Amino acid sequence: MLQRVLYLLKTYLLTVLIFIVAKMGFMFYHAGVQSFTVTNVFEVIRHGLSLDLSMGLYILSLPFLCLAVSIWVPRERLFRNILRPFYIVISLAMALIFVADTSLYEFWLFKLDAFCLQYLETPTEAMASVSTSYILMRLLTIALLTAIFTWAYWKIPLKLPKIRKRILSSIGALLLIPLIIIGIRGGLDESTTNIGQVYYSQNQFLNHSAVNPIFSFFASLEKSGSNIVSFKFMDQKTCDDIVNQLYNTQSIDCDTLLTTNTPNIIVILLESCGGQFTEIGGRTDITPNLNKMAKEGIYFANCHANSWRTDRGTLCTWSGYPSFPNTSVMKIPAKSRTLPNIARTLQQERGYSTHYLYGGDINFTNMRSYLVSGGFQDLTWKTDYTTDEQQTARWGVRDDITFQTLTQLTKTMKQPFLIGYSTLSSHSPWDVPIHHFDDEVLNAFYYLDQCVGNFIQQLRHTELWNHTLIVMLPDHGIVHAGLDESNPLLNHIPMLWLGGVVKQPRRIEQVCNQTDLPATLLGQLGIAHDEYTFSRDVLSTTYKHPFAIHTYDDGYTIIDSTSFVNYDFISNRVVTTSGKDSDKLMQWAKAILQAASKDLGER
Numbered sequence: 001m002l003q004r005v006l007y008l009l010k011t012y013l014l015t016v017l018i019f020i021v022a023k024m025g026f027m028f029y030h031a032g033v034q035s036f037t038v039t040n041v042f043e044v045i046r047h048g049l050s051l052d053l054s055m056g057l058y059i060l061s062l063p064f065l066c067l068a069v070s071i072w073v074p075r076e077r078l079f080r081n082i083l084r085p086f087y088i089v090i091s092l093a094m095a096l097i098f099v100a101d102t103s104l105y106e107f108w109l110f111k112l113d114a115f116c117l118q119y120l121e122t123p124t125e126a127m128a129s130v131s132t133s134y135i136l137m138r139l140l141t142i143a144l145l146t147a148i149f150t151w152a153y154w155k156i157p158l159k160l161p162k163i164r165k166r167i168l169s170s171i172g173a174l175l176l177i178p179l180i181i182i183g184i185r186g187g188l189d190e191s192t193t194n195i196g197q198v199y200y201s202q203n204q205f206l207n208h209s210a211v212n213p214i215f216s217f218f219a220s221l222e223k224s225g226s227n228i229v230s231f232k233f234m235d236q237k238t239c240d241d242i243v244n245q246l247y248n249t250q251s252i253d254c255d256t257l258l259t260t261n262t263p264n265i266i267v268i269l270l271e272s273c274g275g276q277f278t279e280i281g282g283r284t285d286i287t288p289n290l291n292k293m294a295k296e297g298i299y300f301a302n303c304h305a306n307s308w309r310t311d312r313g314t315l316c317t318w319s320g321y322p323s324f325p326n327t328s329v330m331k332i333p334a335k336s337r338t339l340p341n342i343a344r345t346l347q348q349e350r351g352y353s354t355h356y357l358y359g360g361d362i363n364f365t366n367m368r369s370y371l372v373s374g375g376f377q378d379l380t381w382k383t384d385y386t387t388d389e390q391q392t393a394r395w396g397v398r399d400d401i402t403f404q405t406l407t408q409l410t411k412t413m414k415q416p417f418l419i420g421y422s423t424l425s426s427h428s429p430w431d432v433p434i435h436h437f438d439d440e441v442l443n444a445f446y447y448l449d450q451c452v453g454n455f456i457q458q459l460r461h462t463e464l465w466n467h468t469l470i471v472m473l474p475d476h477g478i479v480h481a482g483l484d485e486s487n488p489l490l491n492h493i494p495m496l497w498l499g500g501v502v503k504q505p506r507r508i509e510q511v512c513n514q515t516d517l518p519a520t521l522l523g524q525l526g527i528a529h530d531e532y533t534f535s536r537d538v539l540s541t542t543y544k545h546p547f548a549i550h551t552y553d554d555g556y557t558i559i560d561s562t563s564f565v566n567y568d569f570i571s572n573r574v575v576t577t578s579g580k581d582s583d584k585l586m587q588w589a590k591a592i593l594q595a596a597s598k599d600l601g602e603r
Helices: 002-027 039-070 076-108 114-119 133-154 164-187 204-208 213-223 234-245 288-293 310-319 342-350 364-373 400-413 440-460 461-465 515-525 582-601
Strands: 263-269 298-304 353-358 379-382 417-422 470-473 492-498 504-507 548-552 555-559 562-568 573-578
Touching: 002 039, 002 076, 002 133, 002 204, 002 213, 039 204, 039 213, 039 364, 164 417, 234 342, 234 582, 263 310, 263 400, 288 440, 288 492, 298 440, 298 515, 298 548, 310 342, 310 364, 310 417, 310 515, 342 353, 342 515, 353 364, 364 379, 400 417, 400 440, 417 562, 440 461, 440 470, 461 470, 470 504, 470 515, 492 515, 548 582, 555 582, 562 582, 573 582
Parallel strands: 263 417, 263 470, 298 504, 353 379, 353 417
Antiparallel strands: 298 492, 470 492, 548 555, 555 562, 562 573
16 A cells, blocks of 8 residues: 555655746746746745645546555556556646746736637637747647656556555545545635635735646636626625716716717727827827827827727727626627627617728627627628738738728718727737837837828828717727736726817816717717616716726726726735725725626626
8 A cells, every 4th residue: 555655645746846846937937027036936836835735636636546446456557558648638738738827927917717718719810919939839848848747757656566455455545535635625614725825925926926827727617617707795785876876877968079960980999009108108109190199189088998808898899888807798699799889879870881890800709799789780801801911910911901991991981980990910929010119019009000190191181081080999908018907007098089070179087988988979979878887978967986997807907086906806805006095996896896797697
């Protein structure tokens, strides 16, 4: 029996050691962006050990079962033939998760979880953010790590001598089962092993480094087994009272800023163009055209993105519907097709002709279903372009080409029209045809700004300009140069209304959300927007509680004119807070999430 116990112990210790080394690799890979000390490395290992020990016991389950059976059937070759393929699979899974976790973190700033599976339905688009060499390097790393891990497991000698006292040995094996189960669940307390238990620092990078990515991934699979999220923070009446106070669907005594209530409308979602790249972040050189236009139109200077991904931000913009930390509503057709949409409202109320333009794959994240069910009569996307044009960027057709298509649509569509347009070039791998900045990220946004400027300049010289409203806003902000969710600038986005139908330049200072576009726009057009229950008319006298809420993977931020809160659901604690009204904002955020998840569940 001793030989079997030693084999299990060596296998367990090897697994935990692999986890520890992977943590160190994760940290040093990101050392160029994230700052930490050698002491921090040891702290991360110590605090993350509980998850490593638990996950190691999960992996030990099959070897334990095999060795328990071998007490009665001591056939080394049989169990070696079972365990060797098992170790190959485990080694491959660990290598794949370690590499994916480390690679994706620089883009998303959260640990690997089941969320990434949503984007594997369209692998071409999922990998378009990176170069071929980037992917090949990681595939080679996965292969190398798989070989090393497998070799290490196979080197542990498996000896199964016959046991005379089989019954006593079997009883001993049975007694180990509750110990393994207790170790997996993290003790006998009411709370079981969870990711939040390893969070120990105000530095989120250190917390994330301590998390075992395999545990994180499989724990999130359980949460994502259903597309329905559910938040319950308070009794429903209290929740309803708060939400009803915050969201009013009426437009009363609006400050009218347009010359007509039936303008042609073009809504341009500027891929990833957060305020950090505009005058909001103090940059006048990256987006000079947008900065200039902000003084010529209606500029919502304190608008904030609701989410951090294009599929979520697109739905928030067109349907005025909230975002969720771990759920993409666009990927739930049963719900997304029932949501109100600016396109359908304008089509039904004013007879608008509608069209959506996107240079990428319109099927990505169920985008086609959402747009068609939302009232867009025609779609132009990647397959409508030549093969050469489709290959001008990793994500699809380059922005300068699709802006030309936008110009053509304005000349051919029946008026009044609504055109939705999502740009795509300002997205990793930042493959744009100009080189104004050495920083490829800044360069991509400069290119986007040049495309916008050229389009507006062309439109100004046409009669159509006098009858058109152009709405420009980003779909979300991005992590860059150390900016993360603890900084309000990350989700602060510029929203600009421009065109000949704008009476005069205005700067709107109230804090607002991306989701407020439908109610505010429809309010200006004199169209009721009662069905947009989570959208507010920023220009109405009913807008009495200016604030903006944003969700990201396992957390939220909420901000008003005086206070800001960043809350993490994994550790159930406030990461960052400032201002006198942070407690009130947290109560509002909880009520909104509870009400929104209840609405989502009632699809």
